[in-house]
Amino acid sequence: MKKIILSLVVLSLMSLSASAADKVNTSTFFDVSVDHFYHNAIEFLVGRGIVVGNPDGSFEPDEVLNRAEALTMVSKASYIYNDLDQAVFDDYEDDNCFYDVVSDSWYTKYVCYAFTEGWVVGYSDGYFSPGNTLNFVEALKILYKAFDFYYKEDENIWYKSVVDDASFYNYIPVTISAFDQPITRAEMSDMIARIINYNEGDLDDYLGEFEEIVVIFDTIFNNIDLLKLLESGEEFICMNNGISY
Numbered sequence: 001m002k003k004i005i006l007s008l009v010v011l012s013l014m015s016l017s018a019s020a021a022d023k024v025n026t027s028t029f030f031d032v033s034v035d036h037f038y039h040n041a042i043e044f045l046v047g048r049g050i051v052v053g054n055p056d057g058s059f060e061p062d063e064v065l066n067r068a069e070a071l072t073m074v075s076k077a078s079y080i081y082n083d084l085d086q087a088v089f090d091d092y093e094d095d096n097c098f099y100d101v102v103s104d105s106w107y108t109k110y111v112c113y114a115f116t117e118g119w120v121v122g123y124s125d126g127y128f129s130p131g132n133t134l135n136f137v138e139a140l141k142i143l144y145k146a147f148d149f150y151y152k153e154d155e156n157i158w159y160k161s162v163v164d165d166a167s168f169y170n171y172i173p174v175t176i177s178a179f180d181q182p183i184t185r186a187e188m189s190d191m192i193a194r195i196i197n198y199n200e201g202d203l204d205d206y207l208g209e210f211e212e213i214v215v216i217f218d219t220i221f222n223n224i225d226l227l228k229l230l231e232s233g234e235e236f237i238c239m240n241n242g243i244s245y
Contacts, residue, residue: 026043027039027043028042028043028046028053028059029042029053029057029058029059029061030057030058031058031059031060031061032059032061032186036061036186037175037186037227038061038173038186038187038189038190040193040206041186041189041190041192041193042059042061042186042189044189044193044196044197044206045073045077045189045192045193048077048080048081048196049076049080050073050076050077050080050192051073051076051189059185060185061184061185061186061189062184062185062186063184063185064133064134064182064183064184064185065133065134065139065182065183065184065185065188066130066131066132066133066134067111067120067128067129067130067131067132067133067134068105068107068110068111068130068131069107069185070134070139070142070183070188071107071110071111071114071119071120071142072107072110073185073188073189073192074114074119074142074143074146074188074192075089075110075113075114075146076110077146077192077195077196078146078147081147081196081199088113089109089110089113090109091109092108092109092110092112092113092116093108093109094108095108095109095112097111097112097115097116097128098111098115098122098126098127098128099125099126099127099128100127100128100129100130101128101130105130107130111128111130114142114146115128117145117146118145119142119145119146120142133182134182134183135179135180135181135182135183136176136178136179136180136181136182136183136187136220137159137162137163137179137180139183139188139191140159140162140163140166140171140172140191141159141162143171143191143192143195144162144165144166147195149165151165159179160217163179163216163217163220164216164217167214167215167216167217169194169195169198169203170194170198170203170207170211170214171191171194171195171198172191172194172214172215172216172220173187173190173191173194173215174210174213174215174226174227174230175187175225175227176215176220177215177219177220177223177224177225177226178220178223179220179221193206194206194207213226213230
């Protein structure tokens with residue numbers, strides 16, 4: 001029997017299905033089947049007007065997000081959730097807040113708004129690098145700032161506190177198994193959907209049979225992919241003193 005020491009209570013002896021909750025039986029995008037693990041998360045964001053996909057009718061759920069795409073999703077999510085007027089972004093569409101964020105690009109208004117609000121600061125050379133990919137902890141930090149959630153930056157590991165807080169509320173997608181893991185469009189959709197559903201009191205319903213699967217700092221530190229562990233068919237129990245399987 002193998003054991004990995006953890007620090008929080010997580011629990012599960014579960015059978016795996018294709019999604020966290022009861023399936024939505026339709027799909028807005030041709031490349032997001034109803035069997036995609038994050039299908040419900042994506043459809044949730046579509047229903048809230050947070051994502052619209054690409055002009056060709058695709059969403060590219062498993063593609064890694066870049067910084068411009070992430071801020072567009074997060075900005076819309078924050079404003080729609082708080083029932084605010086998205087027209088505020090239009091005031092920033094002609095800005096040139098970074099050397100490489102020129103006026104009237106499709107993402108300019110979202111990046112420059114986020115910069116003004118202090119969600120992002122860019123690099124010391126004045127560039128933002130909108131096409132650079134975003135990893136899990138970077139994405140989580142931006143989400144916390146956008147939704148005005150408090151967390152304390154640890155002096156030794158700056159993301160320790162925000163990951164711990166996100167695991168407490170079960171905001172972390174089950175496919176996250178590394179702090180620097182590039183985050184996909186589907187995973188970001190799931191994090192946003194988890195936050196909104198939690199704040200509306202519907203997280204358990206949203207997660208369905210996966211409500212007790214909780215990704216925590218130590219599962220990520222030990223590179224434990226909980227979804228793959230479930231898919232393996234092995235029975236396991238996560239307890240205070242570790243995962244036994």
